[in-house]
Amino acid sequence: MPSRKTTKAAAAAAARMPSIPKELVDQFVTGPMSAEAVLNRPGFPGGSLV
Numbered sequence: 001m002p003s004r005k006t007t008k009a010a011a012a013a014a015a016r017m018p019s020i021p022k023e024l025v026d027q028f029v030t031g032p033m034s035a036e037a038v039l040n041r042p043g044f045p046g047g048s049l050v
Contacts (some may be wrong), residue, residue: 036042
């Protein structure tokens with residue numbers, strides 16, 4: 001039996017979601033990705049834990 005990948009209700013809900021600013025997405029993508037990078041970044045509370 002064929003099925004839809006997304007329902008009409010899901011598509012309608014996605015259309016109502018606010019857009020995410022490109023600048024915010026860029027910060028997530030280019031920011032620190034490893035635990036060591038996060039813990040050792042300047043301004044991290046508690047200083048270097050590694």
